[in-house]
Amino acid sequence: MARLTLERVSFWYPAMGRPALRDVSLAAAPGEVIALVGNVGAGASTLLLVAADLAPRVVGGRLEGRVKGEGGRGIVLPTPWTQLSGMAFTVWDEVAFGPANLGWPRERIAGAVDRSLAALDIGALAARDPATLSGGELQRVVIAGIVAMEPALLLLDEPTAELDPEATRLVWRLVRALAGDGCSVVVATSDLDALPELADRIVWMEDGAVRRIGAPALLAEQSLWEAGLATTVADVWRTARLGAPYPLTVAQAERRWRQ
Amino acid sequence: MTGGRLHPFTLLAIAGTLPALAWILPAPAGGAVTTAVALVLTLTPGASPGLTGSGSSPGWRPGLVVLRTAVLTAAPFWLFLLLLHDVPSTIAIGLRLTTMIASVVWVGALLPPGRLVEAMVAAGWGVTAAYLFAAALSAVPLLKARAQRIVDAQRCRGLSPRGGVGRRLRALRALALPLVLSVLHEVDERALALETRGFVPGARRTPLAPPRDATAERAGRWLLLVGCAAALAWRLAWRG
Amino acid sequence: MAAVNAELRFEHVSFSYGTVPALRDVSFALAPGERAALLGRNGAGKSTLLRLVTGLLHPAEGSVSVGDWETRGRPPESLARRVGSVFQHADQQLFARSLRDDVAFGPRALGHGAAEVARRVDTALAALELSAQAAEHPYDLPPAFRKLATLAGALALEPAVLVLDEPTAGLDRPLRARVARALADRAAAGVVVLVATHDLAFAAEVLERGLVLDRGRLAGDAPLAALLTSSGRLAPLGLAPPTGAALSAALDLPGRPVRQRDVANTLARVAAARGPV
Numbered sequence: 001m002a003r004l005t006l007e008r009v010s011f012w013y014p015a016m017g018r019p020a021l022r023d024v025s026l027a028a029a030p031g032e033v034i035a036l037v038g039n040v041g042a043g044a045s046t047l048l049l050v051a052a053d054l055a056p057r058v059v060g061g062r063l064e065g066r067v068k069g070e071g072g073r074g075i076v077l078p079t080p081w082t083q084l085s086g087m088a089f090t091v092w093d094e095v096a097f098g099p100a101n102l103g104w105p106r107e108r109i110a111g112a113v114d115r116s117l118a119a120l121d122i123g124a125l126a127a128r129d130p131a132t133l134s135g136g137e138l139q140r141v142v143i144a145g146i147v148a149m150e151p152a153l154l155l156l157d158e159p160t161a162e163l164d165p166e167a168t169r170l171v172w173r174l175v176r177a178l179a180g181d182g183c184s185v186v187v188a189t190s191d192l193d194a195l196p197e198l199a200d201r202i203v204w205m206e207d208g209a210v211r212r213i214g215a216p217a218l219l220a221e222q223s224l225w226e227a228g229l230a231t232t233v234a235d236v237w238r239t240a241r242l243g244a245p246y247p248l249t250v251a252q253a254e255r256r257w258r259q
Numbered sequence: 260m261t262g263g264r265l266h267p268f269t270l271l272a273i274a275g276t277l278p279a280l281a282w283i284l285p286a287p288a289g290g291a292v293t294t295a296v297a298l299v300l301t302l303t304p305g306a307s308p309g310l311t312g313s314g315s316s317p318g319w320r321p322g323l324v325v326l327r328t329a330v331l332t333a334a335p336f337w338l339f340l341l342l343l344h345d346v347p348s349t350i351a352i353g354l355r356l357t358t359m360i361a362s363v364v365w366v367g368a369l370l371p372p373g374r375l376v377e378a379m380v381a382a383g384w385g386v387t388a389a390y391l392f393a394a395a396l397s398a399v400p401l402l403k404a405r406a407q408r409i410v411d412a413q414r415c416r417g418l419s420p421r422g423g424v425g426r427r428l429r430a431l432r433a434l435a436l437p438l439v440l441s442v443l444h445e446v447d448e449r450a451l452a453l454e455t456r457g458f459v460p461g462a463r464r465t466p467l468a469p470p471r472d473a474t475a476e477r478a479g480r481w482l483l484l485v486g487c488a489a490a491l492a493w494r495l496a497w498r499g
Numbered sequence: 500m501a502a503v504n505a506e507l508r509f510e511h512v513s514f515s516y517g518t519v520p521a522l523r524d525v526s527f528a529l530a531p532g533e534r535a536a537l538l539g540r541n542g543a544g545k546s547t548l549l550r551l552v553t554g555l556l557h558p559a560e561g562s563v564s565v566g567d568w569e570t571r572g573r574p575p576e577s578l579a580r581r582v583g584s585v586f587q588h589a590d591q592q593l594f595a596r597s598l599r600d601d602v603a604f605g606p607r608a609l610g611h612g613a614a615e616v617a618r619r620v621d622t623a624l625a626a627l628e629l630s631a632q633a634a635e636h637p638y639d640l641p642p643a644f645r646k647l648a649t650l651a652g653a654l655a656l657e658p659a660v661l662v663l664d665e666p667t668a669g670l671d672r673p674l675r676a677r678v679a680r681a682l683a684d685r686a687a688a689g690v691v692v693l694v695a696t697h698d699l700a701f702a703a704e705v706l707e708r709g710l711v712l713d714r715g716r717l718a719g720d721a722p723l724a725a726l727l728t729s730s731g732r733l734a735p736l737g738l739a740p741p742t743g744a745a746l747s748a749a750l751d752l753p754g755r756p757v758r759q760r761d762v763a764n765t766l767a768r769v770a771a772a773r774g775p776v
Contacts, residue, residue, distance in 0.1 A: 109467065417580070
């Protein structure tokens, strides 16, 4: 029973002749983490907007094909500073903004916000003014704000772009934890090295279309490697002309090496 | 008692009454009184750093910041008036404008937009209307911070704020355009972000901390309204 | 092609925001052509240090010099002749009708003639492989390209020193590689490159020296390769060795290479010596 289904979806932004999405089909099951990989302009962001029911409804443009989603959806867009509500004076209020708009009772809101702040390790920032935060802190606040709404489908567009490595690991752990609780997650990211442990499936996008869908082992395949989309370890292994099977992570490489 | 404790509607009522009285009462005495009151109000404790736009600057000192902002914002208008009018008119109009500016700056410094939205939602207003109001108020400190960043960036590219009129105008373009463009460009993304967080027309928002509205304050607001009406009536009668 | 080759020198520099100290007694020198990474936790003082180089801030104690110019007494617009910089949110500085015009802003502001400005702009765009987008409106480009555009703007100043704050945040691998190439090229021409970053994979590829800031003090000044292979020194900064260096350590490769290409070559050599894997 899929949480999100895209059936042969094509999408054109307003007044654009070229489609941003071409004949894309994808289904996300509950508890699954799907990673979208591809270079700038491949269509990952557009796919996320369509999945979030923001395109074409709010963005405008034209859509062909079918999009079906069930449950609440939340999307974290790539630039954190444009996602502040502008109406919250503290980080706590900012994270509570979404749940408050859903009309939840106050106790439920408080619980969700506190859990969210803890999950993103920003409890210490709760009383700060969002306008004074650094890019990395802001990105975590924005993610917390969406997570607090407890969406069934979580869509993330480059959620770690502004984060340092420690915070990045935290966010990826959180994504796996949310999936463990039944949330479906679709994430567009260029942090390929994190994907073998993070993602259940990889979707390779190019020029608005899906080229391949498969397990993380995809990140060592020839065609992805040639497109610059292999993990660092797989890239090194192939460049060194060592044979298959190609390790994706340092741990895998170590195991193979010691055999 | 800090100004921040007052109910948002009370703050708005005061900020609306002063300019109204400034225009209703005979100049220059009326304007002088209201300007004095407005400027004294800017010294009210309770201004928040985030709203005065100086939250991130070091050594921020409360109290005088709001007064200084009000005076600095009003100053250019006095200059223009002096160029266009004779002294009595300048004083009359200048005092009225100063009252208005000081009141707006004061309420902007004291009233967090979130609090205003809470008050409006608790009073039964729709979220969208409340947001329009709040966004206008919160825009100033955000724009100030961004403007500073843009000034820094352009200076690091060689832009000199000194020089003749032509140079300064070109400099202004390099400072104002990026500000406007970057804000306009983000409007779409901001709209998307608000949508995804449930902020849509018709949303029944749970007020997180609706401001307390004491009976005394409500009575006070009515009195202000009545007072303005009375002043208007008196002025019209006195004139005619 | 830098007009001036200059050394960047910090001598016992201290700076505070009001009563809050941000930098304490920081001293180091970067010779022309040196490429250094500025590492440290958020709040350690990295941005403050970079702003001191541009003249946006002036040291309370000590001195910052770019060649024979002390920053004290010089406004940022004067130091722009020797210092090119890109900070966070840089893309908010873009405003011209085309990428080319925006990149030209810096050289024009410095007073160069039309031909010189055109040459600088073309060189800067080519360095970041943006020539194809030269006529586009900056806001028609994706955010990643706008970020590259601001770097092009700094390159067009043809400074002696480049200071960058997280230049690869939000960029995918091919674009990060472009930045790496452009910086390596500038350094080869004698430009001092100082980059505050926590993208250690990028740092491994193009930077050679590591300056570590901890609560305002310079806690470390060492060759970057040594820092990158030592989790002991990186962990207190909230950092971990980048994948290439981690692989190098896990497979015990001789010389502990950190650059991806070097790791691959060393791996190939060792594998060939070992026999089929």
